[in-house]
Amino acid sequence: MAKVLIAETSYLVRKGLVSLLGQTDGVTELKAAGHPDTIILTIKEFSPDILLLNSTIQLPVSHDELIARLHERARIIYIINTPLPEDSPAHQISVFDTKNKLTEKISHHLKQYESASEEKEDTEDLTPREKLILKHVALGFTNKEIATKLFISAHTVISHRKNITRKLDIKTVSGLTVYALINGIIKMEDIQ
Template identity: 55%
Template sequence: MIRILIAEPSYILRKGLIQLINELPDTSEIEVVGSHLGLIEVLNHFSPDLVILNTSIAVAIPMEEIKIHLPDTSKIIHLINTPLPPDSTSQQISIYDSKLVLQEKLSHYIKPEQVHDDEENSEELTSREKLILKHVALGQTNKEIASSLFISTHTVISHRKNITRKLDIKSVSGLTVYAILNGIIKMEDIS
């Protein structure tokens, strides 16, 4: 599921964008903000994969500040209130773009999720990830895990990201519950 934040002051445009996104073949979670007020707070807790940002909102907040509060992998599409040249990139959309152009540009970012039930692509944790999860569930910090497994903190973080993505569980206590339910650690291990 892709998380999209629409930052657009105009009611009609917000509605239109939501309609357009819902027509694309993917399940998306959409949040909207109507002004720059509260935008940073929403970015922090929603952590969108994609932000559709009207330039009129972008002028009120420096771009660097927006980027600080976004996950590294997030993309931004700038929505512009004037026409764009025909060869414009997919990072920009104009309110004058045709439906076809908009769909084409948006579909670069919003791709249908592939659901595989077969083993290879399953969301099962790898044995390495299970090991990391075990340490996380026992309450160790990234740094501690890194030094006890002789890997870099960076590697630990990227494993943790994958674990969270696969399981849809973010908090340490949630991961601990999962680990116990699946016999990765024992109830007695945590006190």
């Protein structure tokens, strides 16, 4: 199950890929964008698992920054405007590719993405350590204060917080506080 973003300037190619991916198993959500700014915005809002990106698009961010903006398990497939040799790598598709070739390559990535997610699946619950960090965040402590209290580095606190946010899908401190209250990690009296 993957969310796919098609980043392609050519209207015809974009529509073609939308139609192809619309009938491919494993694609849960599909978005398409053509303008570089819209692409960057969509990456931020949509957080795709697979990005199909035309290699000629000049994005307003560097390649490294693009990688940083995608989530850690996201994959990029490049769309190439020229024909590719028979033994081309799996992360490149050409606008000249046949339907079979395209389906084969895209399905390959969808499968790989899925198996990578399955391994992670059972760790989606918060670990006791993460719960402890969450408790302190909800109580209103800063990263630095939490680090001192728990005898760990501020860097470790930040990395725990990233994982908490990813697992729970909650970004803001007040959102995390609400979660902690609902789940009995902290009590109403604690924050009053």
